[in-house]
Amino acid sequence: MKTIHLLFLTLFSVSVIAQTKLTKKQISELPNTIENQFVKTYSKASTYQEYKMIKRTDFRTFEKSVLDSVQILRKEIVTRQETINNQTKSIDDLNNKINGLTEELNESQGKEDNMSLLGANISKTSYNLTLWSLIAILTLVMLFFIFKFKSSNVVTKQAKRNLEEIEQEFETHRKKSIEKEQKLRRQLQDEINKQRGV
Secondary structure, three states: OHHHHHHHHHHHHHHHHHOOOOOHHHHHOOOOOHHHHHHHHHHHOEEEOOEEEOOHHHHHHHHHHHHHHHHHHHHHHHHHHHHHHHHHHHHHHHHHHHHHHHHHHHHHHOOOOEEEEOOEEEEHHHHHHHHHHHHHHHHHHHHHHHHHHHHHHHHHHHHHHHHHHHHHHHHHHHHHHHHHHHHHHHHHHHHHHHHHHO
16 A cells, blocks of 8 residues: 555656646646646646645546556566566476486496497497587577576566665655644644634
8 A cells, every 4th residue: 555655646746747837628638647647636636725635536536547557567567477487497497407418428428439329329429519519509598598587587676676665755755744734733723723712
């Protein structure tokens, strides 16, 4: 829930800052993106002193849009994690294959110079050349998967760092909002007390 509120505040502040003077007709014709929904919600909000008040229905509609966007991001994270898991499994399989081929190579080195392969006698040099070619291809394939795994891992780590930063910013904003709300309540109570005293 913190993430949702942080995302809401970030997008809202960005869109309000970027908002230009648009007519109501221009605002209503904007495409239905989250940024434009910020603009629309802000333009519909009524003003009290320096504050903007948003109708609950407008807020709920906007909140649903933001929640949908967060859900899409979560699905993307899960998909990327599944890709990482699949790549890890592929790397383990390739490592097992390489270990098996290395054992076969050690056994072949203990044999005579000539060996039988599928009923045909071939030299040990030819056999080794064929085997090392296969190992080189498998190593290239393994390196490709390692590269893919590392690049996916970098993206995941960056996403986690961004999430932590956004959560910290949201917590700071929440504390400031609570302080502002308390100040406004005190001012309201002071006004009520003045009115009763009159």
